[in-house]
Amino acid sequence: MAGSAFDPVFNPTVSPIKDLGPLDRLLPLWIVIAMAVGVAIGKVDPGLKTDLERLRLADVSLPVGIGLIWMMYPILAKVRFGSMGGFAARPKLLGTSLILNWVIGPVVMFALAWIMLPDHPEYRNGLILVGLARCIAMVLVWNMLAHGSEELAALLVALNSIFQILFFSVLGYLFLTVVPDWLGAEETVVDISMWLIARNVLLFLGLPLVAGALTRYVLVRRGGAEWYDGTLAPRLGPIALVGLLYTITVMFVSQGDRIVDSPLDVGRIAIPLTTYFALMFSIAFIITRQLGFSYENTTAVSFTAAGNNFELAIAVAIGVFGVSSGEAFATVVGPLIEVPALVGLVYLSLWWGKKLFTFTAVPTGP
Numbered sequence: 001m002a003g004s005a006f007d008p009v010f011n012p013t014v015s016p017i018k019d020l021g022p023l024d025r026l027l028p029l030w031i032v033i034a035m036a037v038g039v040a041i042g043k044v045d046p047g048l049k050t051d052l053e054r055l056r057l058a059d060v061s062l063p064v065g066i067g068l069i070w071m072m073y074p075i076l077a078k079v080r081f082g083s084m085g086g087f088a089a090r091p092k093l094l095g096t097s098l099i100l101n102w103v104i105g106p107v108v109m110f111a112l113a114w115i116m117l118p119d120h121p122e123y124r125n126g127l128i129l130v131g132l133a134r135c136i137a138m139v140l141v142w143n144m145l146a147h148g149s150e151e152l153a154a155l156l157v158a159l160n161s162i163f164q165i166l167f168f169s170v171l172g173y174l175f176l177t178v179v180p181d182w183l184g185a186e187e188t189v190v191d192i193s194m195w196l197i198a199r200n201v202l203l204f205l206g207l208p209l210v211a212g213a214l215t216r217y218v219l220v221r222r223g224g225a226e227w228y229d230g231t232l233a234p235r236l237g238p239i240a241l242v243g244l245l246y247t248i249t250v251m252f253v254s255q256g257d258r259i260v261d262s263p264l265d266v267g268r269i270a271i272p273l274t275t276y277f278a279l280m281f282s283i284a285f286i287i288t289r290q291l292g293f294s295y296e297n298t299t300a301v302s303f304t305a306a307g308n309n310f311e312l313a314i315a316v317a318i319g320v321f322g323v324s325s326g327e328a329f330a331t332v333v334g335p336l337i338e339v340p341a342l343v344g345l346v347y348l349s350l351w352w353g354k355k356l357f358t359f360t361a362v363p364t365g366p
Helices: 027-044 046-054 062-078 081-088 091-116 121-132 139-145 150-182 194-223 225-261 263-290 295-306 310-321 326-356
Strands: none
Touching (some): 027 225, 062 139, 062 225, 091 295, 139 326, 150 194, 150 310, 194 225, 225 263, 225 326, 263 295
């Protein structure tokens, strides 16, 4: 397998898991604690949930929105934006990602929802919305932990954002109204605003993207690229993880009580979700590996294919079906399942990297 300047290889002599700091290495534990703390706060002070919901930003809780920006800004500030042009010139790499995200992903989620939730159309619709909302937020954290290409992940997130604005409404109508009619099932009338989607993308991706790019531009000019990448950038990762833990805590303050009160329904929704994450990541990893992409690029493509934008799915479900709907509940369960599932996939990715990518030197050719 030939390498290139944009295809650094995975070094199997290094153990990334052992090299992770305490915050990274024990992240599953911190996430469980954050979930538990959020649920406990919501139970102790039920009025806090109402207070949090009153503060809205683009149909998303303002405290959650702050967490999303806090989580994404440090990662985007680490991105070497100048190297993204090399990926943009590789149509096979970008085309593979777009097919995984906008063809295979929605079809897999649709099939799993119909097979596993035939008696709960409201939960089924919620999961279909999740399948259409491609990830633009937490995927950057998982990709960073798995040592994937941060430049490629940022580019794919930007592409997914554009495609969400253009096609989310169309695909929502197709998978919730047209295809069920073909199957002889009850149709769901949907009216999804393109502006709602665009607003979410602009706030939760555009704002931290611009801030991250400006931070890199200003500080590299002052301190130099070597200082920025070697000294400052490694310190930004923990800041992003703290933002992730804060976001999870706030989300479970708002929604944890409902999840705790409906454990059987949570279990029914969790089965297709867990299956979806495992399938999409495995499919993407195998396909990109067979196409000859490097470990870093394979990892970035796989996590963007497996992750979903639950914030957008929740906002759309609430806006279309109502805050107390089964559709909204199904989307709220999503982060509960996605967070531990994707953390597990980080370790799986690192293990596959050591098993499947055996080069020990970075190629210098074109």
